[in-house]
Amino acid sequence: MSWTPPKHVLLSPITGDDGAQIAQVQLKPLYYAAQKEALARAGDDEDDQFFELALLATGLSAKELxxxxxxxxxxxxxxVHQMSTLPSSHFLAQGEDAAKxxxxxxxxxxxQPLAAAGRTLASLTLEMPVLRATKAMKKLKTAKERAExxxxxxxxxxxxxxxxLTVPDWTQLQVRIDDFLNKPADFFRSATSK
Incomplete structure (x- = not known):
């Protein structure tokens, strides 16, 4: 069962573009590509970045927001801040239907399930990168390209x-991949490694 984003009950209802009253907003997960595009549109201003991401997270128009x-x-x-910075394990551990x-x-x-190669995936199994892959990665120009x-x-x-991928899924993957890239073999032999 996939995670369900929360609803935000508005303290003060607003008027939708169609004239209807909006009293609550069903929040949405942020997805990696959409977040990357929104941040590029917003530029370096943090307020603009949050506004662009709030548009994605709420589905509201700029006028409604x-x-x-x-x-x-x-x-x-x-x-939006939590979606942008916390790993999926944080969200999966919350709520009545907390995933183990x-x-x-x-x-x-x-x-959120991922549609890839004609399949729907509820989880991903990570494999340690081979040295050849890390050499190829280092030749790429930007940190984003290397991470991807x-x-x-x-x-x-x-x-x-x-x-x-949702942004929290991306974040969760990066934590473990960082281990793969920077920890010695003994770290992985330890029964307490995470």
Whole structure:
């Protein structure tokens, strides 16, 4: 069962573009590609970045979002911040239907199922990268390109499939891939390694 984002009940209802009153907003997960595009549109201004991500997280139009009272916007911005910085394990551990974490840190339960190669995946199994892959990764120009390349290599996904990962899933994967790239062999032999 996949994670369900929360609803935000507005402190002060707003008027939708269609004239209907909006009293609550069903929040949505942020997806890796959409977040990357929104941040590129927003530029370097943090307020603009949060506004672009709030558009994605709420599904509201800019006109509707501009009507929010500041406390409602702050609540949505907090959700956006959590979606942008916390791993999927944080969200999966919350709520009544809390998903049990996998016994293996190399088995990553996804926040939202991923459609890839004609299959729907609820989890991904990570594999340690071979040296050849890390050499190829280092030749790429940007940190984003390097991260996407090594993530595809370690997950067995194609580069375009990464776009459909939620941001918390991407974050969860990066934590373990960072271990693969930077920890010595003894770290993985230890029964307490995570």
């Amino acid at each position: 501009d009507q929010l009272k500041r406390p409602d916007y702050v609540s949505i911005a907090q959700y 974490p996998s016994a293996s840190p190399d088995e990553v339960t996804l926040l 390349f090594i993530t595809a290599h370690c997950t067995g996904l194609m580069l375009p499939d990464l776009a459909s």
